[in-house]
Amino acid sequence: MVYKVTREELLRMDEASLRKRYEELKREVHYHNYRYYVLNDPVISDYEYDLLMQELRLIEELHPEWITPDSPTQRVGAPPAEGFRKVRHPAPVLSLANAFSEEDLRAWHQRLVRLDPRVAQADFVVEPKFDGLSVVLHYRNGVFELGATRGDGEVGEDVTANLRTVKQVPLRIPTDPNGPPPPPYLVVRGEVYITKDDFRRLNEELAARGERTYLNPRNTAAGSLRQLDPRITAQRPLRLVTYQILTGEGDLPSTEWETLQYLKALGFPVADADLCPDLEAVREAYQRWLERREALPYEMDGVVVKINDLNLQRALGVVGKDPRGMIAYKFPAREVTTKLLDIRVNVGRTGRITPYAVLEPVEVGGVIVRKATLHNFDYIREKDIRVGDRVYLKRAGDVIPYIIGPVVSARTGEERPYEPPTHCPACGEPLYHDPQEVDWYCVNAACPAQLVRRIAYFASRTAMDIPGLGEKIAQQLVEAGLVGDVADLYYLKKADLLQLEGFAEKKAENLLQGIAVSKQRPLRRLITGLGIKGVGPTIAALLEEHYSDLDALSRATLEELEALEGIGPVIARSIVDWFRRERHRRILAKLKQAGVWPIARRETPQTQPLAGLTFVITGALKTMTREEAKAFIEAHGGRVASSVSRKTDYLVVGENPGSKLQKAQQLGVPTIDEVTLYRMAGETPPPELASGGTVPKTPPARDQAPQPTLPLDG
Numbered sequence: 001m002v003y004k005v006t007r008e009e010l011l012r013m014d015e016a017s018l019r020k021r022y023e024e025l026k027r028e029v030h031y032h033n034y035r036y037y038v039l040n041d042p043v044i045s046d047y048e049y050d051l052l053m054q055e056l057r058l059i060e061e062l063h064p065e066w067i068t069p070d071s072p073t074q075r076v077g078a079p080p081a082e083g084f085r086k087v088r089h090p091a092p093v094l095s096l097a098n099a100f101s102e103e104d105l106r107a108w109h110q111r112l113v114r115l116d117p118r119v120a121q122a123d124f125v126v127e128p129k130f131d132g133l134s135v136v137l138h139y140r141n142g143v144f145e146l147g148a149t150r151g152d153g154e155v156g157e158d159v160t161a162n163l164r165t166v167k168q169v170p171l172r173i174p175t176d177p178n179g180p181p182p183p184p185y186l187v188v189r190g191e192v193y194i195t196k197d198d199f200r201r202l203n204e205e206l207a208a209r210g211e212r213t214y215l216n217p218r219n220t221a222a223g224s225l226r227q228l229d230p231r232i233t234a235q236r237p238l239r240l241v242t243y244q245i246l247t248g249e250g251d252l253p254s255t256e257w258e259t260l261q262y263l264k265a266l267g268f269p270v271a272d273a274d275l276c277p278d279l280e281a282v283r284e285a286y287q288r289w290l291e292r293r294e295a296l297p298y299e300m301d302g303v304v305v306k307i308n309d310l311n312l313q314r315a316l317g318v319v320g321k322d323p324r325g326m327i328a329y330k331f332p333a334r335e336v337t338t339k340l341l342d343i344r345v346n347v348g349r350t351g352r353i354t355p356y357a358v359l360e361p362v363e364v365g366g367v368i369v370r371k372a373t374l375h376n377f378d379y380i381r382e383k384d385i386r387v388g389d390r391v392y393l394k395r396a397g398d399v400i401p402y403i404i405g406p407v408v409s410a411r412t413g414e415e416r417p418y419e420p421p422t423h424c425p426a427c428g429e430p431l432y433h434d435p436q437e438v439d440w441y442c443v444n445a446a447c448p449a450q451l452v453r454r455i456a457y458f459a460s461r462t463a464m465d466i467p468g469l470g471e472k473i474a475q476q477l478v479e480a481g482l483v484g485d486v487a488d489l490y491y492l493k494k495a496d497l498l499q500l501e502g503f504a505e506k507k508a509e510n511l512l513q514g515i516a517v518s519k520q521r522p523l524r525r526l527i528t529g530l531g532i533k534g535v536g537p538t539i540a541a542l543l544e545e546h547y548s549d550l551d552a553l554s555r556a557t558l559e560e561l562e563a564l565e566g567i568g569p570v571i572a573r574s575i576v577d578w579f580r581r582e583r584h585r586r587i588l589a590k591l592k593q594a595g596v597w598p599i600a601r602r603e604t605p606q607t608q609p610l611a612g613l614t615f616v617i618t619g620a621l622k623t624m625t626r627e628e629a630k631a632f633i634e635a636h637g638g639r640v641a642s643s644v645s646r647k648t649d650y651l652v653v654g655e656n657p658g659s660k661l662q663k664a665q666q667l668g669v670p671t672i673d674e675v676t677l678y679r680m681a682g683e684t685p686p687p688e689l690a691s692g693g694t695v696p697k698t699p700p701a702r703d704q705a706p707q708p709t710l711p712l713d714g
């Protein structure tokens, strides 16, 4: 039961009762922390929790001498530590040998069986291998008294004050009053980590404050825990998972599996693990984790396979710093480091200049990577990426490999800061930069690099689909001076092609054949192939609906284009600008001359009475349902939209119209009734609509819309 206690009430209590209340509160808050942070299953509201904390603080203000390090209030705001004290670990904090493949795993198992035949019968525990920072937590009589980093395995750093701020670190065990009694001494090993989401959020916050961002979740966990000021650590969303009892006194578990159950019962967070009867089950568990990897909220870099029986583990001993009885079975790495040999730039089809990294080849995620994207010049500057740097390279899932940042500590002084080019590397013309945008452009229409890209795009499957004409051949054609724009493709002669390297009769004929066939491609594909900025296959298809050929499209005005549903002012401007250019007009003339001049095939020819008109319907119609009305309009060449906009030509109003009517009135969209709809479509209204028929009050907004001829008999 929780209520708001005042200082006065507390002052009225005698000291013994107050002390009792204090101990009770500490236990309660510990318990609720555990419910909240470990079980994710709070039993009180945040508000109630705050009240408990407040009461606890009030008592501590009255009796500061009562405060012990395990008080929940000590998690935050502890005084800054002066560097970190060194602590000698009570037992070696070992690391793990790695297996990178199934063969490695089997070899490990076979070695152990040879060493100790009992291993053949042994079962295993498979746990996720968290990618965080290893920590060692000391509890005396259930109270957290010391926390250290791994350090060199013998001596670590005392980060107790910081660990106290990590909500999942139990300050007193068991956290649940019904849990097992605390052992007199217990040293637990675990991992401090941060989830992928928290990592992203934290980096965004740091970036917004102009502070240095972290490279990856692991690095963030380490950096956050090793802050000299615990108040900073307290603000970091660190989490804990535990997996081992390093040493202790009392009756302790004798298997890995029991250890996990025991730690959990004491209130430590532990991960899901699998108990595997044999190596085949281990392999399956590994596969399951690998499949879940992407979806998990935290980074894991593999699984840890442990012989379940701790006595057997001990008997197997240690090689160097690695216990023989367990092994890290790693996932294929997705993040590696390699040397950045050079930064070069690509000139895209639109003239956009994008930098990319040339790398010392390295395997990541199962493939050899030689190049990686660097996004843009701002990115290189912000991350301070220098040529010659050792860099972190990431390739996750399906994304293009990219450089995360430099390994600053690996710098030798030989690295060169990168100067972005001021001129196009392909044509030498000065580059253009709009201060509103990140990207730089080569605006030279004759730039050969852009030309190669434009030709390859023109020939790609999205556009004119000319088989075999990729970037390589486009490059050859441009370099040989055979092609200066896409239209030149249609003037190529066999003799031209035969002079190119790698071209024999057959290849030349095939290419010419492919080019000839492409003349039959529909208009929308030709429009796509022109490479007008902002005009992809979807917009091209829309344009085809409204313009019968490139001549018609080249006459389109800005207003007209903007009036089309799906085209905004930026694209409209881009289209108009494209057709206005002299250079482009010449291309069009050459295409026409060569017979590359598709005429839009119309399923809804312009001759249909409602062609080019967009209708919206509101209210109930008498002779048709909504669906039927839509089919009726479409059958007569019109379109039906679901909401009223400036692009609506008519609002068809039935009985009990909705808010669309108001909207139409506001926008000046003409309204018509059902009878008029029939008449506009050239049909005789059914007898039940005998009366009625209105003339639209305002003419359609668009000048290119055909004026309907209204058969106003009656």
Ligand code: IVH
Binding pocket: 093, 094, 095, 096, 127, 128, 129, 130, 131, 132, 133, 134, 191, 243, 244, 304, 323, 328
């Ligand atoms: S057991 C004797 N279990 O991985 C070694 N380690 O690469 C005890 N790690 O230093 C380690 N998850 O920091 C173990 N479930 C897990 C782990 C785990 C992450 C870390 C640990 C260790 C490193 C070795």
